[in-house]
Every structure is written in structure tokens, then in C-alpha cells.
Amino acid sequence: MSDYRNDDENKELTSQTVADDHKTEDKREDEYEKYCYLCRRPESVAGKLIDMPGNIHICADCMQKTFDNLNQGGFGGMQFLDLSNLSNMGNIDMSRLMGMNDIPDKQKVKKKAAKPKKKEQEMTLATIPAPHKIKAMLDEYVIGQEYAKKVMSVAVYNHYKRVLTDSMDDIEIEKSNMLMVGPTGCGKTYIVKTIAKLLNVPLAITDATTLTEAGYIGDDVESVLSKLLAAADNDVEKAEKGIVFIDEIDKIAKKQNSNSRDVSGESVQQGLLKLLEGADVEVPVGSGSKNAMVPMTTVNTKNILFICGGAFPAIEDIIKARLNKQSSIGFRADLKDKYDKDPNILKKVTNEDLREFGMIPEFLGRLPVLFTLDALDKDMYIKILKEPKNAILKQYKKLLALDEVDLQFDDSAYEAIAEKALEKNTGARALRAIIEEFMLDIMYQIPRDDSIGRVIITGDYVNGKGNPIIELRGVEPMQIEACATKQS
Known part of the structure; x- marks a missing residue:
């Protein structure tokens, strides 16, 4: 009797072990993304995958291409869903396909954690801002x-x-x-x-x-x-x-x-x-x-x-041609070049x-x-640098503040940046390129030196004619400023 009991207990333990292995395998599969068997793209890229026997997954694009090939006679002239022609395919060993599709974990991508959705307030007449x-x-x-x-x-x-x-x-x-x-x-x-x-x-x-x-x-x-x-x-x-x-x-x-x-x-x-x-x-x-x-x-x-x-682009020429049609001949007639230097010609x-x-x-x-919309002038460029909530110079100040360094710009620096942006004639997009150029050395050097407490950008530095004013921690600002001036 004891032998029979031991056999029963062994069978229960074996079945329990197999169930635990399956749970572990399922949990491991849930951690990683599924891959398309044909194109090898993960589910996050290829979209929802179609599950096939033998732990094979195929994306919608590859499935569509397969159907197209079948319908075009790519499989002995077999038409799609003509199951009578599938008799010769019954001997396929799906376990071999399973092994071919078994991608090692080091080549798989882990699934991204789902972000909790925020409850959105429905828009009503009372909640629309005036x-x-x-x-x-x-x-x-x-x-x-x-x-x-x-x-x-x-x-x-x-x-x-x-x-x-x-x-x-x-x-x-x-x-x-x-x-x-x-x-x-x-x-x-x-x-x-x-x-x-x-x-x-x-x-x-x-x-x-x-x-x-x-x-x-x-x-x-x-x-x-x-x-x-x-x-x-x-x-x-x-x-x-x-x-x-x-x-x-x-x-x-x-x-x-x-x-x-x-x-x-x-x-x-x-x-x-x-x-x-x-x-x-x-x-x-x-x-x-x-x-x-x-x-x-x-x-x-x-x-x-x-x-x-x-x-x-070039619609200004069309506007000028229309306006110049109204010009007449005489002492009080409008000149042909009257609108050539009008910065707000687009408003017409x-x-x-x-x-x-x-x-x-x-x-x-x-x-x-x-x-x-108006073209940007020098004053607008300066305001764009200073005033918006996420102004580009505020972003750089925050980056250096993380290194415990105070970044400041004097008035001449704002004007120099605005003048350079006007020359580029590509709007506010020019500001980022200009600032990246003169901030490169500062952003590179500051993490190396813990003694720097403040950096002041000047117009001369923006124009490539001088150095920024650097103040060290615990040192009088005027002394460092004088040294920086001598070096320049």
C-alpha cells in the first residue's frame, strides 16, 4: 500500500511541478514581446500578431503577403481557403517550427510598463475658456x-x-x-x-x-x-x-x-x-x-x-504686382518700388x-x-529669448542649475543673438543653432570643474570676440571679472 501511495504522491508532485513550470514559462512570455515568425518584428512595431499552432505568431502584413502569393498561384495554383488541396500538408512537424521560432531571451525586447490613464474631464459649455x-x-x-x-x-x-x-x-x-x-x-x-x-x-x-x-x-x-x-x-x-x-x-x-x-x-x-x-x-x-x-x-x-x-514663398511678389496695378502717372502717383521695403506686405x-x-x-x-502672422524683428527675438514659460535660455539655465551653476546673460548677449538670428532669416528656429554654437565649450567644461559658481554670457563672447565672465565659488566676483577681461 505504501508503494502505491508513494506512486500517487510522485504523480501529484510531477503534475504540480509541470504546472509550476508552465506558470513560470507563461510569466516569462508575458515579460517579453512576441515576434513575427516571418519578418521578426516585435508586436509593438508590427501591431497585433495572429497566434498560430506551435507557438508561432505572424503579423497582419506578412499574413496579407502570404494570402496574396497563394491567390496568385504561388503554391501550385491553390486558391485561398481551398482546403481540399491541404491534404499533403498534414505531415508538417510543428515542433520543428516551434524550435525555429524560439528566440533566446537576450534577443527579445521587454514589454513597456502600461502607464495609468488619467481621467479626462469632459468638455462642456461651462468649461470652455472664453x-x-x-x-x-x-x-x-x-x-x-x-x-x-x-x-x-x-x-x-x-x-x-x-x-x-x-x-x-x-x-x-x-x-x-x-x-x-x-x-x-x-x-x-x-x-x-x-x-x-x-x-x-x-x-x-x-x-x-x-x-x-x-x-x-x-x-x-x-x-x-x-x-x-x-x-x-x-x-x-x-x-x-x-x-x-x-x-x-x-x-x-x-x-x-x-x-x-x-x-x-x-x-x-x-x-x-x-x-x-x-x-x-x-x-x-x-x-x-x-x-x-x-x-x-x-x-x-x-x-x-x-x-x-x-x-x-514669393507670394509677396504677387501682392506687390496687384498693388502696383493701382499706381497712376503724375506728381502724386505711387512709386513702383513703394512696397519693396514694406516688412508687413504679407498682411495685405x-x-x-x-x-x-x-x-x-x-x-x-x-x-x-x-x-x-508677422515676421520676427529684433525686439521679438529678444522677447522670445526671455519671456515664454519654456524659453530656450531658461532651458539652458535649468541644465546648468542641475550642476549647481548659475547661468546669466547680459543685455549685449541678447542683442547679439537677435542680430545673428535676423541674418539667418529662418525665424525662431535659428535661435537654437546660434545658442548651441557658443554654449558648446561651456557645457563641456563646467562638469569638469566644481569650483565654478556662475557664468555670465556677454555680447562679445556670442560674437566670438571675448570670453564669458566666470565667477568661482567663494571668490569676489569683481576679481574674476577683471581676470577674464585681461585674458580676452
Whole structure:
């Protein structure tokens, strides 16, 4: 009897050990990402994988390619789902495939820890900030561009009132899509990002240069909504109240004097018409292109706010040509070069100028709010360096503060940086490159020397004519300043 009991106990122990091994194996598998058996991409890159017998996982792209090959006669002319031809495949040893797919742990990627989702407050009429409050919030981040900030604050406020009330009595409020025109680096994209952040709504920023007519290599116009859907965590209802910013809109202007097919110009403008006005559009979920393996959903664009922006290079010449037509002959006639040195010539832009540039009238008619942004001058550059909440110089001050060093800039340094930025003529983007250049040596040397307590950047140092003023810890500032002056 005791032998039988021992055998039973051994069997129970063995089964318990096997169960524990399975649990350990499952736990280990949960820690690491699954890989596609064919293309070897992890699940975080390839998307949801299809589980097959023998612990094999295949991504949707590879599965689609396999189906395409089968349907094209790549497997002896066998048609997809013709199970009668699978009789010869019954002898496949799945254990061998399992061994082939067994990737060692050192080659696997661990799964990222899931971040706890924040509870988002639903937007209501009571919680929408008034235009003056939206502008006040923008003022903390964006310097200048007073008119543009005012226009956008009113347009966004009216749009979300329209979305939340849907319709009042029998009066239906139309959408207030926007078209902003401004030179490069003046803050077009930055203003849109800031508004979406303040209102906590889904925002999709896309580039018009990648859009082409349907059927050609490139993105279809529906890919704009795919990005918005992804920004809303695939929540269609949330995406239908979002904002889409299409940058570089001037790149889809109608090509002038071209005999080739215009697949990325006028045809893209025509494709965007239904999106701008409001229509039910079939959108691929989790992909920028449509194919048989990608699920589709319908998104209504009636309540989506579209903002288009572009630099429209050389449109100043079109504006000048229109204004000079009005000049006459005589003592009080306007001169031909009257507008050549006008820094705010862009403010005189009209729909007529945009049509001359290559934008079709139907497209412009669906963007009723047209406004321009100012080119940056020296004073605006200095304010951009000093005032915004996340000003670039504040970022450098914080970086050095982590090394317990106080970084300061005198007035001559601000002016020197602004003058260099004006010369580059690329807007606020030039500031980062200029500052990186003269801060390189300082950022390299400071971690080596614990005795440095303060660094003062001067205009001469920015211009490459001197050294920064360095103050050591526990030493009188005036002595170090004098030494630095002698060295320079």
C-alpha cells in the first residue's frame, strides 16, 4: 500500500511541478514581446500578431503577403481557403517550427510598463475658456502675433460652442476652418500645438507634401484622419471633436505651366474638399493606407476643426504686382518700388493673391478665416529669448542649475543673438543653432570643474570676440571679472 501511495504522491508532485513550470514559462512570455515568425518584428512595431499552432505568431502584413502569393498561384495554383488541396500538408512537424521560432531571451525586447490613464474631464459649455482666457494662456508661451492669437482664440471658442450645442433652434452654425499665412519660423505650428494642449483635445499634425491623389505612391487624404484617430486612442467620438493641422499647405498649389499629371497639387486640394466641409469618410484604423487586412471605420468630419498653414514663398511678389496695378502717372502717383521695403506686405494678402499662387477657389471657400502672422524683428527675438514659460535660455539655465551653476546673460548677449538670428532669416528656429554654437565649450567644461559658481554670457563672447565672465565659488566676483577681461 505504501508503494502505491508513494506512486500517487510522485504523480501529484510531477503534475504540480509541470504546472509550476508552465506558470513560470507563461510569466516569462508575458515579460517579453512576441515576434513575427516571418519578418521578426516585435508586436509593438508590427501591431497585433495572429497566434498560430506551435507557438508561432505572424503579423497582419506578412499574413496579407502570404494570402496574396497563394491567390496568385504561388503554391501550385491553390486558391485561398481551398482546403481540399491541404491534404499533403498534414505531415508538417510543428515542433520543428516551434524550435525555429524560439528566440533566446537576450534577443527579445521587454514589454513597456502600461502607464495609468488619467481621467479626462469632459468638455462642456461651462468649461470652455472664453476667448480672452485662451489668448491669455497663449501669451504665456507665444510672443507677439497678437492679431493671430486673437483670431484663433475666437475661432476655436466659436467652433467648440458649435460642437457642443450641435444646433440652436433651426439655425445651423457653419464651421470656421482657418488658413494662416506667415514666413517660416514665425510660430504657426507652435500656436496650434499650444491651443490643443491647453484645451486637451486630440490634435493631428500632418504635412501636405506627403499627400497625393488616390492610387499613387504617397498618402491619401484619408491618412490625415488616421493620424487624428490615433491621437484619440482610436476613439471615433473623441476624434470627431479634434483639431487637424495641415502644414506646408502651399506645397499642394496648382503647378504652373506643367504638362505632367499633377498628382500632388490641384488633385489633392480637390480631395480635401469633402474633409473640410464635412462628410462621412472611411478611415483605416492603425494604418496610413487601405488594404484588405486593415479594419476600416467611418469618421464624420462635420465637427473637426481644420487649420491649414503655409509660408507661401514669393507670394509677396504677387501682392506687390496687384498693388502696383493701382499706381497712376503724375506728381502724386505711387512709386513702383513703394512696397519693396514694406516688412508687413504679407498682411495685405487676399484670396485673389492665393488663387494667383495656385490655390483653387473651392478650397479657399472652405477656409473662411484667413489671417497672417508677422515676421520676427529684433525686439521679438529678444522677447522670445526671455519671456515664454519654456524659453530656450531658461532651458539652458535649468541644465546648468542641475550642476549647481548659475547661468546669466547680459543685455549685449541678447542683442547679439537677435542680430545673428535676423541674418539667418529662418525665424525662431535659428535661435537654437546660434545658442548651441557658443554654449558648446561651456557645457563641456563646467562638469569638469566644481569650483565654478556662475557664468555670465556677454555680447562679445556670442560674437566670438571675448570670453564669458566666470565667477568661482567663494571668490569676489569683481576679481574674476577683471581676470577674464585681461585674458580676452
